[in-house]
Amino acid sequence: MNGILIEQSLLLSIALFVLGVTGVLVRRNLIMILMSLEIMLNATGLAFIAAGSRWGQADGQIMFLLILTLAAAEVGIGLGLTLQIYRRFHSLDTDSINKMQG
Amino acid sequence: MLELTLFYIASAVALFATVMVITRLHAVHSLLYLMLSLLSVGVILFLLGAHFAAVLEVIIYAGAIMVVFIFVIMMLNQGQKTIEQERLWLQPKGWIGPALLALILFLEVLVMLVQGDISGTGNIVNSKQVGMALFGPYLLAVELASILLLAGLVGAYHLGKIIRKTARPEENS
């Protein structure tokens, strides 16, 4: 029974990750993109936990903790950048922030 | 068997919520669904026997990070049209979905807790083990994580600053 659960949860993790990637690619709003990134990070964490549960080691949860820390720092910086972009361009459309083109 | 059913229900909720996140037009709507997705993943973590990780997921991820999101969206008020939006937000069609799903999730956890020790679905790795590992081999990782958070803090402070283009009248003295 343990084996089945681990497999299913890995499957779920993959599905969530793919949905997160879709969200990054489909949405134009900067906030939506950041949210999709969160979905992806979350899915990865789930995969780690599943692996840790399989082997019965604490390492899986520790990796999840570190991922969490990473997500927190990233959200902080990302939202700060979002604020700056909004102040300069007065829009959150990522397609119009293409001054680096060429 | 019970665990499996619970697992399926929780994963169905997670998937549905995630799909909703990426398809909503309103930022706050998708944020609510994201909260739901995170909570359901927390339930799944609990089913997997990672109690510590499940709690962390709920408190930090859904509790802190998502709140930061909400605050930023709040700061980026889009102008006059947000007043009308408030009225729209309060409509049932905005929150009924996440609420219903959250209810289902809640019932699940309730069933789990009532049933007693449902740790047989996986090896339980309890908090004590995690703590021992954190203070043992992964000590350096903890320190690095804290430095990362410090960098994030400083960066967020700087990036959030408002640069005033015009000088204030009191400063001409």
Place this chain on the structure above:
Amino acid sequence: MLELLWVIPLTPFLSFLFLAIGGEQLSKPAISWMGVGSVGVSAMLTALIAGEFLNGTMQAYPMQLGNWFTIEHWSVPFGFYLDALSMTMLIVVTGVGFLIHLYSAEFMALDSGYARFFAYMNLFVAGMLVLVLADNLLLLYFGWEGVGLGSYLLISFWYQDPVNGNAARKAFVMTRIGDTALLVGLFVLFSHLHSLDIQTLMAQITSRWEAGGPLPVATATLLLCGALGKSAQLPLQSWLPDAMAGPTPVSALIHAATMVTAGVYLIARTHSLFILAPSVQSLVAIIGAMTLLMAGCSALTQTDIKRILAYSTISQLGYMFLALGVGAWSAAIFHLLNHAFFKALLFLAAGVVIECFHHEHNIFKMGGLRKIMPIAFWSFLIGCTALSGLPFSSGYESKHRILLAAFQASPYLWAAGCVGALITGIYSFRMVFLIFFGELGPVAEKPPGWRMRLPLIMLSALALFGGMLQIPLDSVFPALVAQQASRSFNSVAVITAIAPFIGLLIASQFYLTGSLSVQNFANNGWIKPIRNFWFSGWGMDKFYDYLVVRPFKTFCKLNRNDVVDGLNTAIVLLCFGGHLLGSTLQTGRIRWYAASMMLGVVTIIAIGWST
């Protein structure tokens, strides 16, 4: 004395080096002593060696001076070969060369490029001597190129005028065409016979190649093309009249006596090869006959004294080729010898005449010089007598022999030669009557000094009595088949002897007594276009313009942007195109970059899965 053979080409070459490097610092007398003296030393040595050689057994004398270069087992030596043929050529080159150098010491005395002139002249003489003395074809080719260089440098001696430069370039390029054919001929010979030593080659050819086969015909044709270029025969003859842009002594030495005879010498040297290819040999005769007629007709219409003499040279070389073509080898070389004497004489006398009339070249603006400059008159008269082949001159002997030999080969060739003799008589005496008879034109009376008189007198003597020189060339050449005595009194000989007299008569009627008017004749309706056609050298220049120059210019215009450079441009365009492609991928949009990252991840996973 024969051991000193190697000194003969060496002294002019050393003099060239000395004058080229330090000639500017020397005084004019010193330059002339060095320039003329070096050739004088060669001439003296030649005389001594000739005395020894001709009084001896006339055995061929080879001399090896060490190796030029060695490739694996084959080495090319600096080898000299002295036999009757090269002896004759030595006499011509050093003797006539010395006299011309002496003449030019005074003729060019007022020119600022005095040292340069003698340097180039000595270089030329050295090259020519190497050419005639070489015992292998590669060394001969070395001399061949050397004289080509000397000719180029001397035609464009007054280089400030671009016309001279163009004339020199024309000469060089046209002879170059012949030189390339000659080189290919050398390649063919070497690839089949593995040697370029002339005597070895001739022996091997006669023993191994069959007559009329493809190899002898091909090789002989290639060598013939080389000779055609250097000796200004059809179709490569139009450079010689333009080469008269150089100083008169240059025209005398190079374009009358020595360089243009190099082609004749080549064919004579490799006569065994031509004997093995009878078709090519008859081609030689036909080309000679055609050229002598064409050049003679052109000479009739020219007004520039030097151009008349140039066309006359082409015509006389045609006689020599005619002789070679019918197998009269000795007669051809004999005519070469005599031609050197009287043609050099004519050019040197023409130099005096031109100086007298204030550098005027047009003979119709001259006249009556007979009384003022007797030396010029008598030299010119003797020269023209020899040129026409009137009796008691050397030209008579050699031309007679050639025409009789031609008659034995084919009556048509003989007829062409006779008509040519007639025309020669007309144009040569036309010159004499127009320049020296009639009213006196504008003259500058400066009688030439001894340095110009002496060569004129000596060459006049040689032109008159050179016919009595009996150079025994039978040791080199096979005897003419069915040789007839040269003084037999049959009708052929009579007609041959009379032809130049008829020419003289015609010329006198037009130009001396004026009983037939030239103006009426020339302005006749159907004569005028013929005259213009002959004046332009039978339209050869225009022909070459349409055949070669215009297509080349069109091609160059098409290739203005350099097609080959297009490769470099293509590389640049490729890089630029790559840059444009690359920059379109830089949209600056986040989602685009994220999508490309996902694409990359998918690809890597797919690759990882498939392997």
